Amino acid sequence: MIVDVKVPTPGESITEVELASWTVKSGDLVHRNQELAEIESDKATLSLVAPESGKIELLVEAGEVIKVNSIACKIDTSVEVPEEDTVAAVAEDEPVPETSQAKPAAATTKQAVEPDALSKVKVTPLAREKMAAENIHLEDVLAGLKKLSAGDVDAVLRMSDNGYQTGATPASPIRDVERSKMSxxxxxxxxxxxxxxxxxxxxxxxxxxxxxxxxxxxxxxxxxxxxxxxxxxxxxxxxxxxxxxxxxxxxxxxxxxxxxxxxxxxxxxxxxxxxxxxxxxxxxxxxxxxxxxxxxxxxxxxxxxxxxxxxxxxxxxxxxxxxxxxxxxxxxxxxxxxxxxxxxxxxxxxxxxxxxxxxxxxxxxxxxxxxxxxxxxxxxxxxxxxxxxxxxxxxxxxxxxxxxxxxxxxxxxxxx
The missing domain is CATH 3.30.559.10 (Chloramphenicol acetyltransferase-like domain)
Incomplete structure (x- = not known):
């Protein structure tokens, strides 16, 4: 059975809301009363909650403005969802299959980057948000970077902590501009x-x-x-x-x-x-x-x-x-x-x-x-x-x- 999950009504005068963020992905198994998303109206933030257990299909992108009572996602209740404790036990006991395409283990990835170096890496809010959305860590990003060239090292040596040159060779300060949608x-x-x-x-x-x-x-x-x-x-x-x-x-x-x-x-x-x-x-x-x-x-x-x-x-x-x-x-x-x-x-x-x-x-x-x-x-x-x-x-x-x-x-x- 397919259950439609509709956007709740925050108030009488509100006709549309913004689906701020999803806490699940399409294809995930969700439990009844599990929080699925955060919905922002012009007056308050509400939670979208699963009415039944099953497999979820998302119909709306995060950040999209949608009408109240419109369908945000669907849940296929015919898909059996194991109890949360059972899922956790399986995750702990089940061995990870070794394949040529498998990602390196978390421990291996962490060893690839020195711990002291991690604490000194500056991460912009936009990068941090993207890392959280993709469920990856800073050490994963650093480990996946290209090899450093001699030019990269020279550029760092010419820069002070605030981004301005310290040597004779000119170096440009970092001038990033971030844009974010108004809630x-x-x-x-x-x-x-x-x-x-x-x-x-x-x-x-x-x-x-x-x-x-x-x-x-x-x-x-x-x-x-x-x-x-x-x-x-x-x-x-x-x-x-x-x-x-x-x-x-x-x-x-x-x-x-x-x-x-x-x-x-x-x-x-x-x-x-x-x-x-x-x-x-x-x-x-x-x-x-x-x-x-x-x-x-x-x-x-x-x-x-x-x-x-x-x-x-x-x-x-x-x-x-x-x-x-x-x-x-x-x-x-x-x-x-x-x-x-x-x-x-x-x-x-x-x-x-x-x-x-x-x-x-x-x-x-x-x-x-x-x-x-x-x-x-x-x-x-x-x-x-x-x-x-x-x-x-x-x-x-x-x-x-x-x-x-x-x-x-x-x-x-x-x-x-």
């Missing part, structure tokens, strides 16, 4: 970024935060936190919580424009920008205003791990009302983050640098961070945008205020 995810990201610039009245306001109180709190209680929960608490979780509480005080920052209407959710779902091998992804943490810090950190870790491994679902990346991005992990001092549509605002964290600041009339050195809020001025006024960022600053500099929704103890006492 569906990158294409959609490009469209959205241009859309933000063209369709919003984006403005950015800045402030600076003294990180010393929060860093001291983490240092003091981190061991107890790890002992109780099994993982560390990071700075981003505090900013998520502070942002959520500030959004409740400034609901317009949490609102969106829908045609001629303003939509103001009663909840706070914050998307967190995560850099993955596939590009920028923004998984969403739900109800950040009501869940505790430990739960925020756990959910942040779970979603970030899934995003980096390319296993995150479409549902986990949709529906955010606000976004947080952290350029500080890459060393950014200050930036103007771009709004994530249809949201109206995004907060940007940056790196922490010891700087001289005035405290109680004295110049002291404190770990300072610049924070930025980019917002759509069509819906958010300066009072709300600046007030939001000031409230975030207050809660980060005095973390205990997060227990009282940003109010001081005196305000809570007086019910103000």
């Amino acid at each position: 569906q995810l990158r294409k959609q990201l490009s469209k959205r970024l241009v859309q933000v610039k063209n369709e919003t009245a984006m403005l950015t306001t800045f402030n600076e935060v003294d990180m010393q109180p929060l860093m001291q709190l983490r240092k003091k209680y981190q061991p107890a936190f790890v002992e109780k929960y099994g993982y560390k608490i990071g700075l981003i979780s505090f900013f998520l919580k502070a942002s959520a509480l500030a959004l409740k005080k400034h609901p317009m920052v949490n609102s969106q424009i829908d045609g001629d209407e303003i939509v103001s959710p009663s909840y706070v779902d914050i998307a967190v920008a995560v850099q993955s091998p596939k590009g920028l992804m923004v998984p969403v943490i739900r109800n950040v205003d009501v869940i505790p810090l430990a739960a925020i950190e756990a959910e942040l870790k779970r979603l970030a791990d899934k995003a980096r491994s390319g296993k995150i679902s479409l549902d986990e990346m949709t529906g955010g009302t606000f976004t947080l991005t952290n350029g500080g992990v890459f060393g950014s001092m200050m930036s103007t983050p771009l709004i994530n549509p249809p949201q109206s605002a995004i907060i940007g964290m940056h790196n922490i640098v010891d700087r001289p600041v005035a405290v109680d009339g004295q110049v002291v050195i404190r770990p300072m961070m610049y924070v930025a809020l980019s917002y759509d001025h069509r819906i958010i006024d300066g009072k709300d945008s600046v007030g939001f960022l000031v409230d975030v600053k207050k809660m980060i500099e005095n973390p205990a205020l997060m227990l009282t929704n940003g109010k001081s103890i005196e305000e809570v006492l007086l019910d103000l």
Whole structure:
């Protein structure tokens, strides 16, 4: 029986996807529920899974853009597929036949190239990708090269490590150019970024935060936190919580424009920008205003791990009302983050640098961070945008205020 394996639907609005890569080849025997390929849409990366066991025939090339629900491959279920353990046992016990066409054994190939030489060979990303696709190793490639001539040796002697001549004879530096196809995810990201610039009245306001109180709190209680929960608490979780509480005080920052209407959710779902091998992804943490810090950190870790491994679902990346991005992990001092549509605002964290600041009339050195809020001025006024960022600053500099929704103890006492 022949079973058609169709491309799954990533979402209602998506009509085509890119088959990024196959993990099997035509003629391979596959097992039921085995991952066959990675599929990239403009929002997420999905896996193509075998519905039945059998012999597979691929109908689509890797890198090809295909329609949703079209047939990507066929599986002949009449071909019996042995259990994986049995296949492994046969592979170990069965002797390799000796023929005149047989390739040299792996051990022989490895001995042909000195181990020290392998560590010094520079391999371009494109070459590495091709080697992985063909399932060959660096030593196999080097062992199969032509014989070196005296001219080759002279060329190497004239080149320094950075590719420029060291002797009197001219030698040209290496000037390779690599081209790679833009992924569906990158294409959609490009469209959205241009859309933000063209369709919003984006403005950015800045402030600076003294990180010393929060860093001291983490240092003091981190061991107890790890002992109780099994993982560390990071700075981003505090900013998520502070942002959520500030959004409740400034609901317009949490609102969106829908045609001629303003939509103001009663909840706070914050998307967190995560850099993955596939590009920028923004998984969403739900109800950040009501869940505790430990739960925020756990959910942040779970979603970030899934995003980096390319296993995150479409549902986990949709529906955010606000976004947080952290350029500080890459060393950014200050930036103007771009709004994530249809949201109206995004907060940007940056790196922490010891700087001289005035405290109680004295110049002291404190770990300072610049924070930025980019917002759509069509819906958010300066009072709300600046007030939001000031409230975030207050809660980060005095973390205990997060227990009282940003109010001081005196305000809570007086019910103000």
